[in-house]
Amino acid sequence: MTALARAARRYLLPLFLLMAIAPSAQGTEVLASWDEGEAKQSIVRFVESVVAEGSADFVPVPERIAVFDNDGTLWGEQPLYFQLLFALDRIKALAPQHPEWKDKEPFASLLKGNVKAALAGGEPAIMQIVMATHSGMTTDEFDQIVSDWIASAKHPKTGRLYTEMAYQPMLEVLSYLRANGFKTFIVSGGGIDFMRVFSEDVYGIPPEQIVGSSGKTSFEIRDGAPLLMKLPEINFIDDKAGKPVGIHQHIGRRPIAAFGNSDGDLQMLQWTCSGPGPHFCLYVHHTDADREWAYDRQSSIGHLDKGLDAAADSGWTVVDMKKDWNRVFAFEK
Amino acid sequence: MTALARAARRYLLPLFLLMAIAPSAQGTEVLASWDEGEAKQSIVRFVESVVAEGSADFVPVPERIAVFDNDGTLWGEQPLYFQLLFALDRIKALAPQHPEWKDKEPFASLLKGNVKAALAGGEPAIMQIVMATHSGMTTDEFDQIVSDWIASAKHPKTGRLYTEMAYQPMLEVLSYLRANGFKTFIVSGGGIDFMRVFSEDVYGIPPEQIVGSSGKTSFEIRDGAPLLMKLPEINFIDDKAGKPVGIHQHIGRRPIAAFGNSDGDLQMLQWTCSGPGPHFCLYVHHTDADREWAYDRQSSIGHLDKGLDAAADSGWTVVDMKKDWNRVFAFEK
Numbered sequence: 001m002t003a004l005a006r007a008a009r010r011y012l013l014p015l016f017l018l019m020a021i022a023p024s025a026q027g028t029e030v031l032a033s034w035d036e037g038e039a040k041q042s043i044v045r046f047v048e049s050v051v052a053e054g055s056a057d058f059v060p061v062p063e064r065i066a067v068f069d070n071d072g073t074l075w076g077e078q079p080l081y082f083q084l085l086f087a088l089d090r091i092k093a094l095a096p097q098h099p100e101w102k103d104k105e106p107f108a109s110l111l112k113g114n115v116k117a118a119l120a121g122g123e124p125a126i127m128q129i130v131m132a133t134h135s136g137m138t139t140d141e142f143d144q145i146v147s148d149w150i151a152s153a154k155h156p157k158t159g160r161l162y163t164e165m166a167y168q169p170m171l172e173v174l175s176y177l178r179a180n181g182f183k184t185f186i187v188s189g190g191g192i193d194f195m196r197v198f199s200e201d202v203y204g205i206p207p208e209q210i211v212g213s214s215g216k217t218s219f220e221i222r223d224g225a226p227l228l229m230k231l232p233e234i235n236f237i238d239d240k241a242g243k244p245v246g247i248h249q250h251i252g253r254r255p256i257a258a259f260g261n262s263d264g265d266l267q268m269l270q271w272t273c274s275g276p277g278p279h280f281c282l283y284v285h286h287t288d289a290d291r292e293w294a295y296d297r298q299s300s301i302g303h304l305d306k307g308l309d310a311a312a313d314s315g316w317t318v319v320d321m322k323k324d325w326n327r328v329f330a331f332e333k
Numbered sequence: 334m335t336a337l338a339r340a341a342r343r344y345l346l347p348l349f350l351l352m353a354i355a356p357s358a359q360g361t362e363v364l365a366s367w368d369e370g371e372a373k374q375s376i377v378r379f380v381e382s383v384v385a386e387g388s389a390d391f392v393p394v395p396e397r398i399a400v401f402d403n404d405g406t407l408w409g410e411q412p413l414y415f416q417l418l419f420a421l422d423r424i425k426a427l428a429p430q431h432p433e434w435k436d437k438e439p440f441a442s443l444l445k446g447n448v449k450a451a452l453a454g455g456e457p458a459i460m461q462i463v464m465a466t467h468s469g470m471t472t473d474e475f476d477q478i479v480s481d482w483i484a485s486a487k488h489p490k491t492g493r494l495y496t497e498m499a500y501q502p503m504l505e506v507l508s509y510l511r512a513n514g515f516k517t518f519i520v521s522g523g524g525i526d527f528m529r530v531f532s533e534d535v536y537g538i539p540p541e542q543i544v545g546s547s548g549k550t551s552f553e554i555r556d557g558a559p560l561l562m563k564l565p566e567i568n569f570i571d572d573k574a575g576k577p578v579g580i581h582q583h584i585g586r587r588p589i590a591a592f593g594n595s596d597g598d599l600q601m602l603q604w605t606c607s608g609p610g611p612h613f614c615l616y617v618h619h620t621d622a623d624r625e626w627a628y629d630r631q632s633s634i635g636h637l638d639k640g641l642d643a644a645a646d647s648g649w650t651v652v653d654m655k656k657d658w659n660r661v662f663a664f665e666k
Contacts, residue, residue, distance in 0.1 A: 219578055219604070253541070274559045
């Protein structure tokens with residue numbers, strides 16, 4: 001045995017032991033923006049149980065899949081979904097190239113600043129707005145458009161960048177899960193191409209771990225250069241019963257943890273929490289009208305009604321934002 | 334500074350230096366089933382250039398995305414795609430429950446053992462066979478069916494399990510890339526649900542890194558239990574121009590390395606090798622009628638015609654299986 005090997009044996013072993021102990025020693029620091037209470041404890045209890053080797057609830061690393069809704073779960077969604085606010089900004093930016101919009105709804109109302117009248121057309125009106133702003137360009141061009149917008153547009157209430165409106169306690173949950181061997185995915189009704197632009201920077205979630213709604217794309221070669229065109233045609237709606245379908249399509253195995261905030265997440269939570277092994281489901285309940293917004297059963301955005309009942313019936317964790325989070329946004333101080 | 338910290342600084346630094354040197358020291362052992370030659374050297378040259386920090390070709394780890402076709406690239410595809418052989422076996426297994434198949438093509442011919450007559454119906458006949466065997470059950474049930482088949486069915490020529498017909502040199506490429514920070518994906522015309530059953534065991538590629546053709550699924554709650562039903566309806570065909578579309582849909586960024594063997598992979602290679610940064614494209618050319626099969630421009634399975642020309646025009650690597658691989662299958666000795 002060389003001197004180096006002897007020294008390694010002598011000093012590395014204590015170091016490795018220290019490293020092995022570290023996760024639980026850090027236990028008191030994780031989830032710092034969460035108040036002590038049942039919500040936080042339920043997360044820690046679940047994570048500690050599935051990582052404990054030899055325990056009945058142990059889950060091997062490759063199966064530690066956690067899925068998160070985005071709007072209302074990882075970042076805000078009021079007064080309108082942020083992606084819809086992006087689309088409205090784009091309509092204004094594109095208006096000079098579309099003189100016909102002055103006399104055509106929903107564009108005419110939008111351009112007069114009357115969002116309510118524009119959206120009164122319901123889903124067909126929203127689809128017209130989405131298609132006009134999310135298709136007709138290459139995927140690279142769309143990336144650049146979103147990238148420019150997300151770096152500069154400000155939220156109408158807080159005056160902050162939209163990316164600053166990620167919930168600090170949820171960012172801590174993402175980090176905590178990843179530190180414990182989980183792979184974290186977004187599974188959102190929002191647009192997959194929209195979220196991928198900022199998900200890695202804001203959430204630490206790479207593009208290949210985003211599941212979302214999408215339009216069709218076509219592969220074309222233009223002037224010798226291959227490109228993907230975004231077409232004005234729906235490919236997949238990743239909402240409600242579409243969420244477990246999207247999870248199966250993209251991930252191919254059942255998650256063991258799911259986080260949502262609305263009835264649109266209910267089927268994702270049902271799918272996750274009916275798996276044969278250990279599982280964890282959590283609803284974020286928006287209860288803080290001062291620091292954020294308060295809404296649930298009556299809201300059109302982030303409608304949470306059946307989900308609240310299902311959570312009570314099934315023993316899922318329900319986060320009371322006002323009570324359980326000592327900080328909502330990182331910018332709060 | 335404690336004694337432990339002093340010792341760590343003294344002995345860990347040399348250890349880290351040793352570890353940093355290790356990858357190139359191992360360089361001579363990687364790709365052991367590849368003969369020395371331009372094909373092997375082109376792979377090593379590419380990998381060494383993108384991992385060299387500070388070099389102009391350096392690519393950060395998250396962007397090291399490599400995509401592999403499956404049939405004919407990672408495992409065999411003759412005399413028929415293995416998934417089609419699975420479907421034919423299933424037709425026989427299901428025949429007792431379908432007395433009507435005795436008088437209905439393509440089933441009648443199949444059950445008489447006349448595969449050629451059954452497949453004479455072309456794509457519609459194949460679709461009927463695929464739908465009869467890949468839908469009408471839950472995703473969990475389908476997993477189990479494939480799992481049982483892949484563990485026991487034998488290839489008609491080699492008498493080996495199909496999973497033993499993975500190409501040893503390509504398994505080494507997968508490992509070599511992953512050891513250098515690449516994330517490896519399958520992007521195949523084959524069924525996503527079929528490949529996911531064995532991809533982790535055989536290729537070390539987890540289900541969430543498989544892109545493939547798929548049928549639609551529906552989320553249902555039956556007797557209180559959520560499930561996903563496989564429907565007899567095409568969702569996506571991941572072939573030809575569908576491959577870059579599938580890559581965008583599942584991965585969300587352009588790969589920097591792509592491996593294929595047929596014209597069905599051409600658009601995937603074009604998409605990968607027209608990226609702005611460093612990139613690498615490789616075609617496996619089936620040239621070894623003794624150890625495997627020899628086919629290209631005239632073959633209906635693994636048809637490689639335009640791809641060969643594009644490879645020559647673009648300077649892509651073309652592997653001559655007979656010359657470049659000293660071993661095709663691990664079982665060879």
